[in-house]
Amino acid sequence: MSKQETPKKSVEKSSISRRDFLKIGSAVAAAGATSSIALPKIGFPNFIRQQKMELDLLTWFWTEPGRGDAWRAMIQKFHESQNDIHINESGYGENDYFQQILIQARSGRIDGDLFTQTPDGFLRLMRAGHTISLEDVVKNAGVTLSKAQDMLRKDGEVNGLDIVTVRFGLVYNKAMFDAAGVGEPTDIDSWVEIASTLTNRPDQFGIYSPHLASEPFTVWFILQQWAVLFDGIWAEGQTPLLNSEPVINGLKLFKTMYDNAMPQGTDVGTANQMMASSRIAQNMVVSAAVNQWKTNTEDPELYNNLRSAQPFWPGGKGITRIHPICVNANTEPEKQEAAKVFLSWLYQQENYQELLERCLDVIPAIEGGIRPEYRETLTWADGYDATEAITVPEVLGDFVLFNDELGQVVVPHFEEILAGAVSVEDAMAQAQAEAEQLAERVFSA
Amino acid sequence: MTAVAGVNTQLTKPTARRRRDYLPYLLALPIIIYEGVFILIPILQQFFSSFTSDVLGMGPVRWVGLDNYERMFADRYFWNSLRVTLVFMVGTVIVSVGAGLLSALLLNQRFRGRSVARAVMTLPWAFPDLPTVLIFYWILNQNFGVINVFARFLLPWLEQNPKWMFDINLAMPLVVFIAAWKAFPFYGLVLLSVMQSIPHELYEAATVDGASRRQAFRYVTLPELIPTLMLMGILACIFAFRQFVLIFLSTGGGPARATETLVISVYKTAFNSFDFSYGATIGVAGFAVVFAITLAFAFLQRRQEAAAGG
Numbered sequence: 001m002s003k004q005e006t007p008k009k010s011v012e013k014s015s016i017s018r019r020d021f022l023k024i025g026s027a028v029a030a031a032g033a034t035s036s037i038a039l040p041k042i043g044f045p046n047f048i049r050q051q052k053m054e055l056d057l058l059t060w061f062w063t064e065p066g067r068g069d070a071w072r073a074m075i076q077k078f079h080e081s082q083n084d085i086h087i088n089e090s091g092y093g094e095n096d097y098f099q100q101i102l103i104q105a106r107s108g109r110i111d112g113d114l115f116t117q118t119p120d121g122f123l124r125l126m127r128a129g130h131t132i133s134l135e136d137v138v139k140n141a142g143v144t145l146s147k148a149q150d151m152l153r154k155d156g157e158v159n160g161l162d163i164v165t166v167r168f169g170l171v172y173n174k175a176m177f178d179a180a181g182v183g184e185p186t187d188i189d190s191w192v193e194i195a196s197t198l199t200n201r202p203d204q205f206g207i208y209s210p211h212l213a214s215e216p217f218t219v220w221f222i223l224q225q226w227a228v229l230f231d232g233i234w235a236e237g238q239t240p241l242l243n244s245e246p247v248i249n250g251l252k253l254f255k256t257m258y259d260n261a262m263p264q265g266t267d268v269g270t271a272n273q274m275m276a277s278s279r280i281a282q283n284m285v286v287s288a289a290v291n292q293w294k295t296n297t298e299d300p301e302l303y304n305n306l307r308s309a310q311p312f313w314p315g316g317k318g319i320t321r322i323h324p325i326c327v328n329a330n331t332e333p334e335k336q337e338a339a340k341v342f343l344s345w346l347y348q349q350e351n352y353q354e355l356l357e358r359c360l361d362v363i364p365a366i367e368g369g370i371r372p373e374y375r376e377t378l379t380w381a382d383g384y385d386a387t388e389a390i391t392v393p394e395v396l397g398d399f400v401l402f403n404d405e406l407g408q409v410v411v412p413h414f415e416e417i418l419a420g421a422v423s424v425e426d427a428m429a430q431a432q433a434e435a436e437q438l439a440e441r442v443f444s445a
Numbered sequence: 446m447t448a449v450a451g452v453n454t455q456l457t458k459p460t461a462r463r464r465r466d467y468l469p470y471l472l473a474l475p476i477i478i479y480e481g482v483f484i485l486i487p488i489l490q491q492f493f494s495s496f497t498s499d500v501l502g503m504g505p506v507r508w509v510g511l512d513n514y515e516r517m518f519a520d521r522y523f524w525n526s527l528r529v530t531l532v533f534m535v536g537t538v539i540v541s542v543g544a545g546l547l548s549a550l551l552l553n554q555r556f557r558g559r560s561v562a563r564a565v566m567t568l569p570w571a572f573p574d575l576p577t578v579l580i581f582y583w584i585l586n587q588n589f590g591v592i593n594v595f596a597r598f599l600l601p602w603l604e605q606n607p608k609w610m611f612d613i614n615l616a617m618p619l620v621v622f623i624a625a626w627k628a629f630p631f632y633g634l635v636l637l638s639v640m641q642s643i644p645h646e647l648y649e650a651a652t653v654d655g656a657s658r659r660q661a662f663r664y665v666t667l668p669e670l671i672p673t674l675m676l677m678g679i680l681a682c683i684f685a686f687r688q689f690v691l692i693f694l695s696t697g698g699g700p701a702r703a704t705e706t707l708v709i710s711v712y713k714t715a716f717n718s719f720d721f722s723y724g725a726t727i728g729v730a731g732f733a734v735v736f737a738i739t740l741a742f743a744f745l746q747r748r749q750e751a752a753a754g755g
Contacts, residue, residue: 099716106721201605202588212611213699216717265587265611408718416701419613441720442500 052086053338058112059325060097062089066291067164070358077354078345085338087114095217098404105130109330114339116163116325119392120403122152126159127401131326133157137340141347143366148322151393160324161347162365163355166286168225168318169384170309175301176204176281184309188229188253191312195261198281206261207282208271209254213415218268220407223414224319224395225284226250231315233390234406235397238443240435242410243428251417251424258418276302286321287384291360308383318387319395322365399435402442409434488732494725506722513726523727525702526710530686530734533621533706537685540625542677545632546670550662552633553640563637570630578694581623585609616696616703624691628684632677639673640666672749679742686735707731 057075062068075087090112092100098121104110110130117125125131135157138145145158152160170185177183180198185191195206209226210218227234230253232246241247258264263271263280274280277298283289287308294303311318327339345351349368356364357374362381364370375381393400413427495513499506517523552563569577584590586609593606610616643666651661689708692698698705698713705713707727715724 102719103716106719212697214694214697216697263588264608405718405720408713412699412702415699416613419608419611419700421613421701441498 053084053335054086054088055113055335055339055342056088056090056111058090058101058110058115060091060094061116062091063093064288064292065296066294067288067359070291070355070360073358074346074351074355077351078342081345082341085342087342095215098217101125110328113328113331113335114325114342115328116323117160118323118403119151119321120396120400122160122324122326123393124401125326126152126154130329131159132329132336133159134161134327134340134343137161137343137347140340140344141349143347143349143352143369146365146367148320148389148391149324149365151391152322152324160326161343162322163325164288164323164359164361165320165363165365166288166323166361167320167363167384167387167389168222168228168284168286169311169387170282170284171290171380172282172307172309173275173278173280173302173305174307175305176278180281184307185312187312188314192253192256192260195257195282199261202263203279205263205274205280207257207284208262208266208275208280209257209284210268210271211254211258211262211414211418212265212267213411215268216407216411217404219411219414220404222284223250223254223410226254228315228317228319228390228395229253229313231313231317233395233397234410235395235399235435238398238439240399240406240432240439242435243425243432248424248428251414251428254414255417255424273298278302278305287362287381288359290380294360304379306380308380310383311387316386316388317390318384319392320363320389321392398443399439402438405438405442406435409438491725491728491732494722495729497722499722500720509722513723516723517726517730522702522705522710523730526705526707526727527730527734529617529702529704530706530708530731532617533624533688533692533704534682534685536617536621537624537628537688538678538681540621541628542632542674542681544625544629545634545677546636546674548629548633549636549640552637563634566633567630569627572627574627574690575694577623577627578691581619581695582610585619587611610696611700613700613703616700620692620695620704623695624685624688627691628681632681635677636670636673639670643669675742675745675749679738682738683735686731686738707734 059071061071072089079086091097098118101110101115101117101121102124105125105128110125122131131154133154138158138161146162146165148165149158149160149162152158152162172184176198177194180194182194182197185194198204198206210222212219224234227247227250230246230249232244232250233241234247235241263274266274271280271283272292275283276293276296290306293306297303299305325343327336327343329336331339346355347366349366352364352366352369353371353374356370360378362370362375362378362384392403396403396406399406409431413422413431416422416427417424496508496510497506498509498512548566552559552566556562584592587593587606590606590609592609596607597603607615610619647665648661651665656664686706687708688706689712692704692706692709693712696704698709708731711724711728711731714727715721718724
């Protein structure tokens with residue numbers, strides 16, 4: 001008997017009429033809707049809330065080997081120094097970062113309370129009103145900004161604080177050079193020869209520079225320096241100079257290196273690992289990249305063997321990029337204030353020096369930002385220091401506001417060149433025509 | 446008796462009937478709202494965007510009428526993308542449906558370990574896109590890829606390894622191969638299930654009439670498969686047209702736009718060049734292509750039904 005009753009009970013329990021189901025569903029939906037209306041976000045001051053102010057710091061640094069750890073350490077130190085503000089990690093990898101931020105800006109608001117930017121991206125976002133003045137931070141920290149930060153000003157007030165300045169240079173593995181019996185290049189021709197000498201496919205390669213279509217932002221970022229190697233620029237004002245002699249020479253040099261000495265078809269991540277295992281001898285990279293080869297390399301002696309070449313190319317210039325940290329203009333005012341507190345702490349000379357050292361950076365953004373004792377330990381930095389700075393606006397003209405758009409014009413033609421489908425001159429003549437069309441479109445807006 | 450009584454009850458209670466008539470609409474409402482919000486509105490917004498100019502962060506959106514369409518028709522890269530899309534589509538359909546048909550014919554035979562073979566065949570289809578691309582990326586790497594061993598063995602006169610996916614002429618066939626490798630099990634399984642539903646008597650009758658195996662395939666199997674093959678063909682066309690992940694991750698549309706399909710072109714225009722309006726315009730052109738394919742399919746199906754009915 002009991003055996004017969006049990007299933008009946010369960011049926012009774014589980015049977016809900018359609019009307020009941022709709023009633024319950026609508027009640028739940030109504031409760032959900034009203035809860036979001038009835039409980040708007042109220043920005044109580046901290047002493048009432050009795051909890052820490054949470055700030056999201058949006059940056060690509062977290063994914064950068066070495067730099068990510070340095071920032072985590074500094075933020076940990078900040079957390080230990082006070083109890084009111086807590087910084088959370090947020091962001092994307094370098095190759096996607098600017099694109100993601102711009103899409104967020106397009107939708108009206110950037111996600112982070114604080115965010116870092118590339119120099120070109122910063123100018124665009126500052127113009128679009130996504131940043132606020134940080135003059136009071138500079139005043140509170142009591143520091144003097146470098147002249148390079150003048151480009152971060154809007155109506156005379158600084159809207160971003162340079163958090164890492166990087167410069168292009170040629171990093172090489174001295175042990176590999178010594179083993180091959182070659183010294184630093186003295187001119188472009190000797191450089192090509194050295195790179196070829198150091199190449200023994202598929203085990204060892206003379207040089208690497210990004211060239212994959214699937215990494216367009218990185219390719220364009222580094223390709224810009226190849227024209228600077230011939231004292232060239234990519235645009236002047238609103239006039240693109242893609243078929244100018246220095247640009248063409250730069251691309252021809254890249255093609256020669258690509259054919260003779262590069263691991264063709266290799267992505268940036270793999271190439272960095274190959275550099276770490278002493279299978280790539282040279283890399284035309286920014287100074288900040290060296291940090292990734294300090295630890296966890298397959299060749300434990302690699303870091304001690306790294307050097308940067310004295311500038312041997314015409315003009316001896318290297319693109320110098322400042323990367324500001326900004327406070328989001330569209331976040332809550334109390335979060336903006338908290339963000340400024342954090343920045344004032346970070347920009348104090350002692351903390352700034354520590355950040356610079358942890359990041360293994362060499363170019364300070366403030367006067368007295370680097371300790372001489374620290375600088376002396378950087379055996380690889382002499383070439384970077386000897387290279388003359390040229391800024392991104394100087395290299396890209398007014399296209400600095402449309403850096404990625406210009407890159408989208410250049411990179412496909414650059415691929416045609418690498419594939420040997422067209423001559424450098426023909427490819428860049430076509431690119432020039434397209435860049436002129438781009439100029440017409442974007443500058444008219 | 447109960448059922449009849451139920452019907453009578455309904456007929457005698459018009460208000461209850463009316464209430465029940467609304468029920469299907471009520472039940473369909475969530476999906477209609479979902480489709481409206483997440484599909485219809487974005488499509489309409491895309492159409493609207495294609496008539497505007499929007500340079501991100503550089504001022505307000507401007508109405509430009511048909512300027513974007515004018516630009517598109519004069520843009521050689523748009524025509525290149527359209528051509529690449531059609532080549533990719535045709536290539537993928539032929540290879541994937543063809544391989545699917547062959548594998549179905551093979552797996553329709555009786556042999557030892559057939560069920561294991563069927564399970565193994567589905568693996569490429571079950572594989573997520575990202576690992577698939579990574580596997581092929583390493584197989585086809587110019588310096589370290591295992592394919593170079595075979596290439597050197599088969600083509601000993603090669604002085605250096607081919608560039609594979611970075612060769613303008615090889616990139617498209619390789620991308621087609623990867624996409625087809627991933628897709629053919631689906632078509633194979635569907636065709637296999639259709640083959641197994643063909644009455645065995647038809648084959649017996651064909652054998653009695655003296656038909657060879659090839660003739661049995663030509664006159665029995667193929668006619669039974671044609672409606673399914675047509676459906677597979679149209680599905681393969683649409684899947685190939687929409688293919689983004691495999692192409693983007695393997696070649697990024699390169700080298701030199703050799704694999705830049707319309708979908709890739711829309712993405713790069715909108716999210717790399719930040720030209721959202723023009724990206725939307727290319728998207729509208731893509732929508733028109735898919736719409737035309739679907740119409741062609743509907744037309745062919747109707748004609749076939751009419752022929753069958755007649």
